[in-house]
Amino acid sequence: MSRTTGSALVLLGSGPAGGLPLSGCPCRVCRAMILAGTSRRPAAAVSGGVWLKAVPVLRVLGDVLWAPVSGLLTPADVEPLAGAGLSQVVLGPAVGGPVADAARSLGRLRSAGALAPSADVVLAGLSHEHVEPEARLLRAWGMRLAVDGDRLGAGAPPSAPPRTLVLGGSSSGKSDVAEALLAAEARVTYVATGPLAVTGVAGSAGGDDGEWAARVQAHRARRPSWWRTRETPDVAGVLGSAAEPVLVDAVGTWLTGVLDRAGAWDGAEGWRDAVDAEVSGLVAAWRARTGTAVIVSEEVGAGVVPATPGGRLFRTELGRVNQLLAAESEQVLLVVAGRVLDLSEGTAG
Numbered sequence: 001m002s003r004t005t006g007s008a009l010v011l012l013g014s015g016p017a018g019g020l021p022l023s024g025c026p027c028r029v030c031r032a033m034i035l036a037g038t039s040r041r042p043a044a045a046v047s048g049g050v051w052l053k054a055v056p057v058l059r060v061l062g063d064v065l066w067a068p069v070s071g072l073l074t075p076a077d078v079e080p081l082a083g084a085g086l087s088q089v090v091l092g093p094a095v096g097g098p099v100a101d102a103a104r105s106l107g108r109l110r111s112a113g114a115l116a117p118s119a120d121v122v123l124a125g126l127s128h129e130h131v132e133p134e135a136r137l138l139r140a141w142g143m144r145l146a147v148d149g150d151r152l153g154a155g156a157p158p159s160a161p162p163r164t165l166v167l168g169g170s171s172s173g174k175s176d177v178a179e180a181l182l183a184a185e186a187r188v189t190y191v192a193t194g195p196l197a198v199t200g201v202a203g204s205a206g207g208d209d210g211e212w213a214a215r216v217q218a219h220r221a222r223r224p225s226w227w228r229t230r231e232t233p234d235v236a237g238v239l240g241s242a243a244e245p246v247l248v249d250a251v252g253t254w255l256t257g258v259l260d261r262a263g264a265w266d267g268a269e270g271w272r273d274a275v276d277a278e279v280s281g282l283v284a285a286w287r288a289r290t291g292t293a294v295i296v297s298e299e300v301g302a303g304v305v306p307a308t309p310g311g312r313l314f315r316t317e318l319g320r321v322n323q324l325l326a327a328e329s330e331q332v333l334l335v336v337a338g339r340v341l342d343l344s345e346g347t348a349g
Helices: 028-036 075-081 100-111 135-141 174-181 210-222 235-241 251-262 271-288 309-327
Strands: 009-013 044-047 050-053 059-061 064-067 086-091 115-123 163-168 189-192 228-231 246-249 293-298 331-336 339-342
Touching: 009 086, 044 064, 050 059, 075 100, 086 100, 100 115, 135 174, 163 174, 163 309, 174 246, 174 293, 174 331, 189 235, 235 246, 235 271, 251 271, 251 293, 251 309, 271 309, 293 309
Parallel strands: 064 086, 086 115, 163 293, 163 331, 189 228, 189 246, 246 293
Antiparallel strands: 009 044, 044 050, 059 064, 331 339
16 A cells, blocks of 8 residues: 555546456447447546556555455555545455445445545446446445546535335345445444344254354354444334444344234233334334434235234234334335345335
């Protein structure tokens, strides 16, 4: 890493090595660019008379950070930048690496206090193998997509909607989508509601379930190291007290605990009032939440009618909770096979 005095950065190119589109390439990205008559030159920039090219090493010039193909920045990369007040930032994935690495790099920079509050952050260096992030994801990251000729300068970053409900079936990719929305945040409180949140071994709340324990470990391993995990059923309490963004995963396991405690499966006396009280508390906390929050829930009712009374009860109750949360959310996303459908403008008929 090198650091010198710099000035406003001008992007001479915003694409990968070799630029885009690639001659003779039949892929969807290159074809679309040819049809649209657009192109991206290889990532390069000039700042204060210094020429910058895309190499897998970050450079710092004054308040400019140049890392269009560096991929995920390491703690060693970021530590010297603590308190630097960088206001012009170019990030991008490594060759063949995931685009989300740029967002995680941004989160790591923010967690170290390396960026100015109004930093202008752009995403560059995307190759034809990368899926260009949708506008909603860039908005959530506080980042914009670079174009050739961009001139960076301080300005208010795009803002994300405060409350987002992410729905999806089992293994639909809903948790990945929810985590990606907050990947660039400096601090996140992750609320794990599952029964095996802590150990996943015999003697825990979930019993001896190695497969579920492996799932939990995989979820924990992929979260950024600067996120804080709360393993608690008190979702309303966390929503009401956490100053940093909150991610809740998931409502289905939370509701299972609510139904368990109320004795709903066996029709215990007063179970309905007990469940309604906890649901009302969650919805009230969600409504009152002013800071950024993402809550994940299972979408139910698309398959066959459950064969058991308990299954039908769960489907009905979760469907009701989903509707109540959706009514209090600025953004509602449905994830199907990893693809996202924005339901935010939909209204019930």
